Amino acid sequence: MGIIVTSVDYILNNARANSLWPLTFATSCCGIEMMHTVASDNDIARFGSEVFRGSPRQADLLICAGTITHKMAPVLLRLYEQMAEPKYVIAMGACTCGGGMFQETSYSVVKGIDKIIPVDIYLPMCPPKPEALLDAIKKLQNRVKKESILTRKEFMDSHNSFLHETCGILTEINGG
Numbered sequence: 385m386g387i388i389v390t391s392v393d394y395i396l397n398n399a400r401a402n403s404l405w406p407l408t409f410a411t412s413c414c415g416i417e418m419m420h421t422v423a424s425d426n427d428i429a430r431f432g433s434e435v436f437r438g439s440p441r442q443a444d445l446l447i448c449a450g451t452i453t454h455k456m457a458p459v460l461l462r463l464y465e466q467m468a469e470p471k472y473v474i475a476m477g478a479c480t481c482g483g484g485m486f487q488e489t490s491y492s493v494v495k496g497i498d499k500i501i502p503v504d505i506y507l508p509m510c511p512p513k514p515e516a517l518l519d520a521i522k523k524l525q526n527r528v529k530k531e532s533i534l535t536r537k538e539f540m541d542s543h544n545s546f547l548h549e550t551c552g553i554l555t556e557i558n559g560g
C-alpha cells in the first residue's frame with residue numbers, strides 16, 4: 385500500500401509541480417514585473433507556468449500581484465474559490481504581503497492578503513524582480529513535490545475552515 389501511494393504521489397506531484405497554470409490577475413505595478421517574467425528574457429515556460437488562464441476554473445496558481453483594496457477583497461476571494469483544486473497562492477510584492485507603502489497611510493488597502501485567502505509563498509519586495517518570482521515558483525514546485533494524497537484531505541479541511549472565517553470577516557468589513 386505504502387509503495388503504491390508513494391508511486392502515485394511521485395507521478396501526480398511531478399506532473400502537478402511542472403504544470404502550475406497561473407490565473408491572469410494583477411491589480412497594480414507588481415503586475416508589470418509578472419508580465420516581464422513571461423517575456424523571453426526570463427521565459428517562465430522553462431518551469432511549465434507559461435499558460436496564464438483567463439478563467440479561474442482553468443488555473444491552479446494565483447500570483448496576487450499588487451495592492452488589494454477592501455472593495456476588491458470579495459472579488460479576490462471569489463476567484464480563489466473558483467480555482468481548480470489543488471490550488472496555490474504566491475503573494476507577490478510588499479503591498480500584497482502586508483499593505484506595503486499603504487500600510488500606515490491608507491484606510492482602503494487590505495494589510496496582507498492572508499487575511500482573505502491562504503498564502504503558500506510570500507515575496508515581499510517593492511517590486512519583486514522576475515528572478516525573484518521564478519525563485520518563488522521553484523520553491524512552490526519543491527513544496528508540491530513533497531505533498532501526499534493521504535495528507536491532502538487534512539490540508540483542504542484546514543483551508544475550508546479558514547475560508548469560512550474569511551467570509552465572516554468580509555461580511556463585517558462590507559457592512560453585511
Ligand code: SF4
Pocket residue numbers: 412413414449450451476477478479480484485509510511512
Ligand atoms: S509592492 Fe511596490 S511595485 Fe508592488 S504594487 Fe506595491 S508599490 Fe507597486
